[in-house]
Amino acid sequence: MRLELANFPVKDVQFDGKTRYNGGVLEINKEELLALVLEDGKITWANLDVAFPNEQTRIVLVRDVVEPRVKVSGPGCVFPGILGPVETVGQGRTNRLSGVTVMTSAEYKRTILEGAAAGRTGLVDMWGPAAQLTPFGSTINVVLMLELRDGVSELEAHAAIQSAELRVAQRLAETTREKATDDVEVFELFETDSSLPRVVYILGCRTAWHEPHSGVALYGLPIRESLPTLVHPNEFLDGVATSDARRGGKSTFPSTWEWMNHPIIMRLLREHGKRLNFLGVILQRTRFESDFGKQVTAACASQMARLLKAEGAVITRTGPSGNNFIDVMLTVQECERKGVKTVFLTPEWGGREGTELPLVFYAPEASAMVTTGSLERLITFPAPAKVIGAGDIQLVELTAGDPPISPANSFVDDKRCVQDGIDWWGGTKNTCKVY
Amino acid sequence: MVLPRTMYYVNQFFAGIGGEEKADVPVGFREEAVGPARRFQELCQGSLEVAVTAYCGDNYFATHESDALASILEVARKHNISMLVAGPAFGAGRYGFACVEICHFLNVSLNIPCISGMSAESPGVDLYKQYKDKGVFLVPTSEAVLGMGEGLSKMARFASKVVKGEAIGPASEEGYIPRGFRLDAVVDKTGAERSVEMLLDKLAGRTFATEIPFETVEDIPVAPPIANLKDARLALVNTAGVVAPGNPDGFKTNGNTQWKKYSIDKMNSMKDARWDVYHGGYNTVFMHENPNYGVPLDACRETQREGAFGNLYPYFYVTPGNGALISVMQTIGKEILRDMKTEGIDGALLVST
Amino acid sequence: MIAREIEKGGVPVAHITSMAALAKQMKSNRIVVGTKIPHPCGDPNLPVQADDALRREIVRTALRVLQTHVSGPTVFVPDISYTSG
Numbered sequence: 061m062r063l064e065l066a067n068f069p070v071k072d073v074q075f076d077g078k079t080r081y082n083g084g085v086l087e088i089n090k091e092e093l094l095a096l097v098l099e100d101g102k103i104t105w106a107n108l109d110v111a112f113p114n115e116q117t118r119i120v121l122v123r124d125v126v127e128p129r130v131k132v133s134g135p136g137c138v139f140p141g142i143l144g145p146v147e148t149v150g151q152g153r154t155n156r157l158s159g160v161t162v163m164t165s166a167e168y169k170r171t172i173l174e175g176a177a178a179g180r181t182g183l184v185d186m187w188g189p190a191a192q193l194t195p196f197g198s199t200i201n202v203v204l205m206l207e208l209r210d211g212v213s214e215l216e217a218h219a220a221i222q223s224a225e226l227r228v229a230q231r232l233a234e235t236t237r238e239k240a241t242d243d244v245e246v247f248e249l250f251e252t253d254s255s256l257p258r259v260v261y262i263l264g265c266r267t268a269w270h271e272p273h274s275g276v277a278l279y280g281l282p283i284r285e286s287l288p289t290l291v292h293p294n295e296f297l298d299g300v301a302t303s304d305a306r307r308g309g310k311s312t313f314p315s316t317w318e319w320m321n322h323p324i325i326m327r328l329l330r331e332h333g334k335r336l337n338f339l340g341v342i343l344q345r346t347r348f349e350s351d352f353g354k355q356v357t358a359a360c361a362s363q364m365a366r367l368l369k370a371e372g373a374v375i376t377r378t379g380p381s382g383n384n385f386i387d388v389m390l391t392v393q394e395c396e397r398k399g400v401k402t403v404f405l406t407p408e409w410g411g412r413e414g415t416e417l418p419l420v421f422y423a424p425e426a427s428a429m430v431t432t433g434s435l436e437r438l439i440t441f442p443a444p445a446k447v448i449g450a451g452d453i454q455l456v457e458l459t460a461g462d463p464p465i466s467p468a469n470s471f472v473d474d475k476r477c478v479q480d481g482i483d484w485w486g487g488t489k490n491t492c493k494v495y
Numbered sequence: 496m497v498l499p500r501t502m503y504y505v506n507q508f509f510a511g512i513g514g515e516e517k518a519d520v521p522v523g524f525r526e527e528a529v530g531p532a533r534r535f536q537e538l539c540q541g542s543l544e545v546a547v548t549a550y551c552g553d554n555y556f557a558t559h560e561s562d563a564l565a566s567i568l569e570v571a572r573k574h575n576i577s578m579l580v581a582g583p584a585f586g587a588g589r590y591g592f593a594c595v596e597i598c599h600f601l602n603v604s605l606n607i608p609c610i611s612g613m614s615a616e617s618p619g620v621d622l623y624k625q626y627k628d629k630g631v632f633l634v635p636t637s638e639a640v641l642g643m644g645e646g647l648s649k650m651a652r653f654a655s656k657v658v659k660g661e662a663i664g665p666a667s668e669e670g671y672i673p674r675g676f677r678l679d680a681v682v683d684k685t686g687a688e689r690s691v692e693m694l695l696d697k698l699a700g701r702t703f704a705t706e707i708p709f710e711t712v713e714d715i716p717v718a719p720p721i722a723n724l725k726d727a728r729l730a731l732v733n734t735a736g737v738v739a740p741g742n743p744d745g746f747k748t749n750g751n752t753q754w755k756k757y758s759i760d761k762m763n764s765m766k767d768a769r770w771d772v773y774h775g776g777y778n779t780v781f782m783h784e785n786p787n788y789g790v791p792l793d794a795c796r797e798t799q800r801e802g803a804f805g806n807l808y809p810y811f812y813v814t815p816g817n818g819a820l821i822s823v824m825q826t827i828g829k830e831i832l833r834d835m836k837t838e839g840i841d842g843a844l845l846v847s848t
Numbered sequence: 849m850i851a852r853e854i855e856k857g858g859v860p861v862a863h864i865t866s867m868a869a870l871a872k873q874m875k876s877n878r879i880v881v882g883t884k885i886p887h888p889c890g891d892p893n894l895p896v897q898a899d900d901a902l903r904r905e906i907v908r909t910a911l912r913v914l915q916t917h918v919s920g921p922t923v924f925v926p927d928i929s930y931t932s933g
């Protein structure tokens with residue numbers, strides 16, 4: 061499975077003329093894209109705007125973010141199972157527009173009003189202290205704003221929002237189809253020197269089995285109470301993993317963009333054949349709701365690593381849930397007991413002042429931990445000069461049931477409001493130090 | 496130029512008064528640098544001045560702590576002290592405790608930085624870590640007094656930095672014993688890069704430094720079992736977030752700091768009344784349909800009717816447990832306990848999600 | 849955490865939770881294993897009578913546990929069967 065990822069960097073975006081990519085500038089014909097989106101009868105209103113890094117702009121009601129990519133050769137398409145038939149991807153050539161995102165801001169009438177299953181939103185600041193918490197403070201964000209008609213079910217809302225953003229992303233990536241470039245990176249798990257350490261990546265992925273969308277889908281199929289699955293890293297580059305498009309924010313579910321640009325998968329792919337032998341990704345669904353379920357997934361994930369003859373495993377999790385953390389810590393423990401050495405990368409708790417326990421659950425075998433900072437610190441979000449978002453953006457409810465905030469003003473809240481503001485996968489240089 | 500005025504604390508031995516036989520000597524003061532304070536002042540190379548040395552017998556301090564602290568504070572105020580230095584206490588137990596207590600007291604009362612030195616194994620270190628005073632720093636020294644020269648140099652170097660108002664970085668970089676504050680910081684490698692480096696080191700058998708150390712929670716004493724359940728009064732507590740309808744007390748889905756109790760008087764099941772559920776961390780659909788899942792009232796009434804226990808407290812206690820800070824939960828727990836004691840509650844059933 | 853503070857005050861607590869491993873680490877002394885996180889005291893997948901019986905069993909176990917001497921964190925499992933993880 062050999063994938064060429066051809067990179068077309070975007071330095072500027074303009075709403076002008078025809079939709080095309082021209083020497084680093086992405087020109088977008090608004091009417092064309094909005095017509096595309098409005099083909100779906102569930103969407104009653106749509107608009108596009110763009111936000112640039114360092115602008116004093118705040119984007120609200122963010123539900124998901126996508127990178128424009130299109131397959132120009134090889135089986136299948138990007139976002140298989142959703143934009144095209146189910147077909148194993150990760151081979152051939154895929155073009156990407158880098159430095160730009162399609163960021164979806166959507167408003168719809170929720171039918172689940174609170175609890176973990178309710179739709180929620182995030183925000184992105186293009187400047188100030190919150191900008192560096194997320195990759196989107198440094199990308200040019202094409203904001204797709206949507207309003208849905210009344211009476212949609214939660215799953216219909218997800219499907220409508222996701223379909224709109226993926227089709228817009230695909231249309232934008234299509235502008236590169238006829239273009240040539242030397243900026244191509246090749247990803248392949250070729251046979252390596254047998255002396256290189258065999259390393260597997262266990263990707264703990266929080267999903268909910270009984271919610272309308274479980275949070276993460278593979279090939280478009282929401283992952284529910286399944287046991288670990290082995291995935292080729294290239295598949296992620298072609299968009300096999302997508303996020304619930306109604307639920308941004310509270311950094312619970314990484315956006316689709318993050319799945320396509322996974323920091324650890326990219327790092328291990330690039331180290332393959334150099335310092336290690338990357339065996340693949342064990343996608344481990346977590347947050348089993350009983351100790352029994354947690355023990356089973358830990359046993360199976362560690363056994364899969366052992367069957368692959370892994371010597372070491374990098375292990376991570378998603379979702380701020382403490383209960384979810386237990387599944388992953390038990391997996392660390394089981395791997396170590398089976399002779400697979402682990403490094404567990406995770407953000408920590410620690411309370412508002414860093415005086416409380418950093419973790420909610422410990423296994424003595426977790427001897428190699430990497431921290432990406434605390435998820436409990438408060439930051440002051442400064443007042444923006446411009447706010448972009450769908451619907452009524454005077455008052456925005458970040459999590460269903462909580463008092464809303466006024467995005468045009470300054471407010472204090474924790475990092476979790478920021479879309480992809482928690483570093484689950486080691487993409488930032490954030491950490492915690494002891495004082 | 497007026498140099499920052501420092502108070503230096505030593506015990507009776509280092510003050511030159513005597514050994515163990517003089518451990519009952521009360522608090523005293525000399526308006527000059529005495530004992531190790533002299534060498535310390537030299538090492539500070541003119542960045543500060545030891546305006547007064549305080550001393551006290553190790554036993555006297557242990558048995559007259561509040562008096563000793565009060566008089567030290569008074570003298571510190573009188574001399575307009577802007578920093579306290581104590582020790583080094585090396586491995587000495589009572590002296591180490593005294594240094595930590597004085598540092599803590601003066602830091603809290605005067606908001607001045609306080610520096611001390613002792614061996615990392617000294618019992619005073621645990622107390623220092625419990626206090627977690629942002630302005631108190633312990634510099635590690637040897638166990639034996641032989642390490643005086645080096646201990647004083649370290650303390651002097653550190654004190655000079657602090658007195659200049661320089662920001663003090665993480666413990667591992669500055670060389671002090673950590674208090675245990677874990678604060679956000681930015682380094683030069685991403686988490687993904689650090690993970691790969693750490694794994695390769697671990698696989699090759701090289702040393703590596705884990706970024707989150709293993710910690711355990713302390714045991715709590717077991718409350719004795721209820722001797723006679725038939726006469727007992729029991730109460731229901733939940734962190735599932737079952738609250739009064741309309742959420743009149745404004746519970747949030749995350750990070751609550753309050754608790755309440757709601758009446759279940761005369762009810763045989765939670766379904767006898769309307770309730771709301773506030774908790775952002777689990778799918779509350781089932782709890783909404785049947786709050787008995789979090790407040791098992793129906794089952795309690797049935798077992799009560801069978802005579803299993805005497806009395807069910809006519810209220811249940813609640814705070815939603817999602818995203819709760821440990822310190823906040825501890826406070827809430829203590830308050831609920833106080834209420835339970837007032838209400839004569841003998842045992843509790845606590846349901847958490 | 850709340851269970852700890854109540855117990856410290858001498859009032860025994862029967863801590864009903866589906867996450868026994870966590871409760872044990874947090875040093876709750878008397879832990880009763882609940883069904884599942886969103887419904888610790890019962891199971892909506894069961895027919896109503898079975899669900900009620902399950903809840904009674906969990907409560908009975910909790911009552912039993914309040915009368916039991918323990919020497920440290922101990923997990924008590926009510927007589928329930930697991931349908932899924």
